[in-house]
Amino acid sequence: MSLNRSSARTGTDNQLLIQTLTPAPRTPLLTLARRIAEAGCNLADARVSTLGSDTSLTLLATGAWDAVAKLESALTKLAREEELRLVHYRTGPREHHSHLLPYLIEVISADRPGILVKIIDFFDRRDIVIEQLSSLRYQAMQTGAEMFQAQITIGIPAQTHIAALRDDFLEFCDGLNLDAIMDPVKF
Template sequence: MSTTPPREQFLVLSALGPNPMELSSTLYRACQENRCAVLSSRLTRHGEFSALVLQATGSWDALARLEASLPGLAKRANFHYNVMRSSALPPRPDSLPYVAYVSAAYRPDILGELFQFFSDHRVELESLTCDTYQAPQTGGTLLNATITVTLPAGTQISWLRDQFLDFADALNLDALIEPWRPQNP
């Protein structure tokens, strides 16, 4: 009999539903009941719907049970979902996490331009938060974006920062890029 632990596997689940509390409660409970652990999750509200993305881990049979339970849960709790098997993100010890903050008058092309800039410089996207809102003084639509990225090993940081600020100035964006810092040290 082998004494090595079963190999952990990963599942990424995205779900969309009208009730954020019920959606979260149902999916977290399903993970627990099927002996899966939630490694990471994000919940956001978009209009009348909420989107929950979570990564669960467990043995292959635990993840299979979780997957098999989802159609019934989705029907009862009124949500839509999608699942994909995943693997752990390989370590990138020489990469550097940075955060870019962008504020500007809203234009539909801003995020696409930002993504193209980072792609052209081989910078990986880790997370994105973007909101638009009405300015109280003018009524114009404004955009706020927080983009967490990973700089590849060997990147000359001062050069990339200068390139990013020049890029932002050319698009009339109020922007800043700085090292990522934990929120709760």
Template sequence: MTRQKTYLVISALGEDHPGIVNQLSKAVLEHDCNIEDSRMAVLGGEFAAMLLVEGKWNTLAKIENALPELERQLGMIIVSKRTGQRTTEGNLLPYAIDVVSMDHPGIVNNLAGFFAERNINIEDMATSTYAAAHTGTPMFSVHMTIGIPADVHIAALREEFMDYCDGLNLDAVLEPLKS
């Protein structure tokens, strides 16, 4: 009989400074837990982290109790929530999407709307802005992973997505996720 894993999602946000990742990971380790997944980034002058921490229910409770002090020490806002293992509905095919265009408002909302209308889940997304080489034009890039239900006709979806992006002047690629 396998034990159902128990998880705690920890979200931390605060002014960026050296040592944040060290202190967050040390708190997890000191409470006999493990970071199974994480996303961390500096956004503007702020550091943002999301951690999926796995442990026994009692060790997760100890981390939860330690978070207010860690929040004070780091000068961050820390929020946590218990969760279980992810359950997936049906067979999902993992696909990667990359989009690049001149920066303008609404790109993320347009892409999210396209997939939401088709009941396709965005599982991971990262966006960034940068200046185009030579011209300095403000550019925007999106990388996302989606889960496409196995009963969706991929070629038709790809054609529809590419036409949609062309209509918005977005350069896009939709391809199977490479592991």
């Protein structure tokens, strides 16, 4: 499936976002990386994640307008031949928000339904952007307890009083019996 969200651009700032979901042993990462290179594009960013028994790929290819057009044609053909669930569409460069300060949140607790929803809601009510989020359930090796873990990168508006936000967040976590930290991203 192809969705075109932007018009032709000049230079190499043309970007194509590619997403696919496949059974884990059939991941098309190498095939897609080759198609990107063969079209004359660069693989600018890649995210691979196994969820359940499937693998999710999100790739960002960049290149000249004609190279990206060639890649779009190759992907449409590949999706038909390999019977892949593949979505691709043109996107643009990410906007930089220099007024947002990057912070990393880590939360660990006994697993209970709704924990992640409450954490997301906490930041949403304060207009804090979630840039990245990774969460999982696991069984503790030592005790066998069902556990929850989340790592969240947020963008805090520069005018926000960081110490007050940290205090509010840690108090919120204490109320839910969550072990949490909130530290600036250091790179």
